[in-house]
Amino acid sequence: MENLFPIIQNGVHNDPKKERYQRKPFIEANSLEVSLSHLQNGCIIPVFSKDNERTISHQEFIDITMIACSEALGGLMVEHPEIRVSHQIKGRTPNAIHKPVPELLESEKTIYYERMAFIARVPSIIETIGGNPITLTIGGVRSYNTENLYQKKSPEKFKVFIGFQNLVCCNLCVSSDGFIEEMKASNMEELFKKIYSFVESFQAEKQLVMMRQFSQYCLTDHQFAQFIGRCKLYQALPKMQKKLIPELSFNDSQFNTVVNDYYHDESFCKNELGDINLWKLYNLFTQANKSSYIDTFLQRNLNAIEITQGLVEALSSPVSKYDWFLS
Known part of the structure; x- marks a missing residue:
């Protein structure tokens, strides 16, 4: 052997x-x-x-x-x-x-x-x-x-x-x-x-279909600001309230990286109107995830795609458990 x-x-x-x-x-x-x-x-x-x-x-x-x-x-x-x-x-x-x-x-x-x-x-x-x-x-x-x-x-x-x-x-x-x-x-x-x-x-092919869908949805500048604000509130929520909301495993410094890259990243920044499609937003999160330690890296990478899928759901469905992030 x-x-x-x-x-x-x-x-x-x-x-x-x-x-x-x-x-x-x-x-x-x-x-x-x-x-x-x-x-x-x-x-x-x-x-x-x-x-x-x-x-x-x-x-x-x-x-x-x-x-x-x-x-x-x-x-x-x-x-x-x-x-x-x-x-x-x-x-x-x-x-x-x-x-x-x-x-x-x-x-x-x-x-x-x-x-x-x-x-x-x-x-x-x-x-x-x-x-x-x-x-x-x-x-x-x-x-x-x-x-x-x-x-x-x-x-x-x-x-x-x-x-x-x-x-x-x-x-x-x-x-x-x-x-x-x-x-x-x-x-x-x-x-x-x-x-x-x-x-x-x-x-x-199943994953490819899902990720191609990200390009079809956008957040406006206002929605992006609302989303990031909710993300920063998430860690401070009472335990009972947090249980009612989908998990978010990124930390505050990584959200700061996402915000900075929203304005400055050459490949995935917002357009001239301030809109950003979810494929680009997803890549801002996976880019920020590079600052994670080895033992949490894959779990946060998975969380990035779950959150992006959730935003697709919130933008396309009248009722979604991810509505809290945009409300």
């Missing part, structure tokens, strides 16, 4: 130098971009302390996801992954146990990353919405802090998604049908089977 899924750093991927669009990070806050080879060769693998059973490593999770995606899509090529990490855990080798920190050699230091997120594009599946090219994208998040590493080995938790990436801004577009918040697996074979089944069942 150890060699069932070989490392594919030189396998199914494109040459990043051949990308047609300028690549921007898909997430920025408190994270660092690393290579697959760094995870393979520069990081140790945590274990469950009571039985010394190793965890599924970050690089194995990435490899399994990419292979499962390629096979589920009939052998389509998957590009080289973009990997972001945070919360570095440092250690040292036994021979350096008594050395002062300034005297430690690089070979005597050990590290691994508690949290990791990655994406990989499927470049042959590309569509256009609102004049923006979007491509099918697979990815996932792994957080060791959700595992009890002080006990015996147990099923490990992973977050997996398949959706689209806007190539203009590299914002991710994730829907509820394309996101599993907690996928549990005890070994790599089980993880592969679950990811394969998940990717195979994903209905890409």
Whole structure:
């Protein structure tokens, strides 16, 4: 089982130098971009302390996801992954146990990353919405802090998604049908089977139809101001009242980013009349979401599409649970 899924750093991927669009990070806050080879060769693998059973490593999770995606899509090529990490855990080798920190050699230091997120594009599946090219994208998040590493080995938790990436801004577009918040697996074979089944069942056209609909609806300058005002009120609402309103998981600084980009973003700002269509508003939210930490990034990305769908409902239906945001 150890060699069932070989490392594919030189396998199914494109040459990043051949990308047609300028690549921007898909997430920025408190994270660092690393290579697959760094995870393979520069990081140790945590274990469950009571039985010394190793965890599924970050690089194995990435490899399994990419292979499962390629096979589920009939052998389509998957590009080289973009990997972001945070919360570095440092250690040292036994021979350096008594050395002062300034005297430690690089070979005597050990590290691994508690949290990791990655994406990989499927470049042959590309569509256009609102004049923006979007491509099918697979990815996932792994957080060791959700595992009890002080006990015996147990099923490990992973977050997996398949959706689209806007190539203009590299914002991710994730829907509820394309996101599993907690996928549990005890070994790599089980993880592969679950990811394969998940990717195979994903209905890409359903998400595309939904997102194309966003371009057909607009908020006026007044409605946008009303919406943002309600969003800022949301966190201060009494608990009982908040339960009656759809969830909003973005924070105040992210709403400030949305407002700033409403006026100044080159691709998604308002028009000369102050109107903004919901496709652009959706991208303002996914852009602001790049400031989220790895462990909340996917949930907020999903919330962005839920809120935008809710605005469509509020604008097109006489009665909607999202009316509060525009009233």
